[in-house]
Amino acid sequence: xxxxxxxxxxxxxxxxLITREFDLPVELLYKAYTEPDFIEQWMGTxxxxxxxxxxxxYQFSTTDPKGNQIGFNGTIHDxxxxxxxxxxxxxxxxxxxxxxxxYEFEKLTESTSKLKQQVIYQSVNHRDHNLKLPFKxxxxxxxxxxxxILQNLNA
Amino acid sequence: xxxxxxxxxxxxxxxxxxxxxxxALQAMTPxxxxxxxxxSRQTISKHIQILTxxxxxxxxxxxxxxxxxxxxxGMKEIAEFIEPFRKLWDDRFNKLESVMKxxxxxx
Numbered sequence: 646x647x648x649x650x651x652x653x654x655x656x657x658x659x660x661x662l663i664t665r666e667f668d669l670p671v672e673l674l675y676k677a678y679t680e681p682d683f684i685e686q687w688m689g690t691x692x693x694x695x696x697x698x699x700x701x702x703y704q705f706s707t708t709d710p711k712g713n714q715i716g717f718n719g720t721i722h723d724x725x726x727x728x729x730x731x732x733x734x735x736x737x738x739x740x741x742x743x744x745x746x747x748y749e750f751e752k753l754t755e756s757t758s759k760l761k762q763q764v765i766y767q768s769v770n771h772r773d774h775n776l777k778l779p780f781k782x783x784x785x786x787x788x789x790x791x792x793x794i795l796q797n798l799n800a
Numbered sequence: 801x802x803x804x805x806x807x808x809x810x811x812x813x814x815x816x817x818x819x820x821x822x823x824a825l826q827a828m829t830p831x832x833x834x835x836x837x838x839x840s841r842q843t844i845s846k847h848i849q850i851l852t853x854x855x856x857x858x859x860x861x862x863x864x865x866x867x868x869x870x871x872x873x874g875m876k877e878i879a880e881f882i883e884p885f886r887k888l889w890d891d892r893f894n895k896l897e898s899v900m901k902x903x904x905x906x907x
Contacts, residue, residue, distance in 0.1 A: 652886040654885075656811060657817065663889055665889070669900050673904060674900070677899065677900050683900065683903070687895045687900075779888045
C-alpha cells in the first residue's frame with residue numbers, strides 16, 4: 646500500500662522533504678495553516694500570537710506530558726494565498742536551531758490537494774538530530790515502560 | 801560486548817558513506833576498498849571497523865581473504881530511523897484532515 650505521507654531525507658543533506666496528499670480542497674488545507682483556530686486544533690498547541698502577513702510573526706506554546714511549557718516561534722517571510730508559505734520555525738530554549746520552512750500547496754482536484762513541505766536546517770547535524778528525535782523518544786518510552794514493568798515485578 | 805555505536809553517526813561521515821556505496825555494488829576486501837581512497841590503509845580500516853560495529857557491514861571469509869558486504873538488516877535499521885519521524889507527521893496530517901473535514905461538513 647502506498648503511504649499517504651512521505652519523507653525524503655537524503656544522506657548528507659541539511660533538508661527534509663515531506664509530502665502528503667489530502668482529501669481536502671486546497672483552500673481548506675491552506676486554511677489549516679493560516680487560521681489560529683485550526684492550528685490550535687490540529688497541532689494541539691496554544692496560539693499566543695499569529696500575525697499572518699509578510700514579515701509578521703507567530704508564537705505557539707505547547708504543554709508536554711510532564712506539564713512543561715514549550716515555546717515555538719517564527720516569522721512569516723512570504724506567502725501566496727492557497728499556494729505557498731515561507732516561514733521560519735524555532736523551538737525556544739532548545740539546541741535544535743532555527744529552520745526555514747517552505748510549504749507548497751497544490752490543487753489536485755476540486756476535493757483533493759497536495760502539500761510539499763521542505764524544511765531546511767542550519768547544518769546536516771541539526772537535520773539528523775531533528776530527524777532522530779521521534780526515534781529517540783520512542784526508544785525512551787519503550788525503555789521507561791520496561792523499567793516500570795521491572796519495578797512492578799520487584800515490588 | 802562492544803559498545804554499539806550510533807548508526808546515524810556512522811553514516812554521517814562522507815568516507816563511510818562512500819565505503820557503503822562501494823560495497824553496495826559488490827563484496828570487497830579491505831585492500832580493494834582502501835584503493836579507492838587517498839587515506840592510509842589504517843584510516844580506512846578504522847572506518848570499516850566502525851561500520852562493522854554498527855552492523856552496516858558484515859564480514860565473509862572466502863579462502864584466505866575477508867570480504868566486506870552490506871548487511872541488509874543494518875540498512876533496514878537506518879530506514880527505520882526515519883519511520884518514527886514519518887509516523888509523527890502522518891499522525892499530525894491525519895488530525896489536520898479530520899479537523900478540516902469536520903469544519904467542511906458544518907459549513
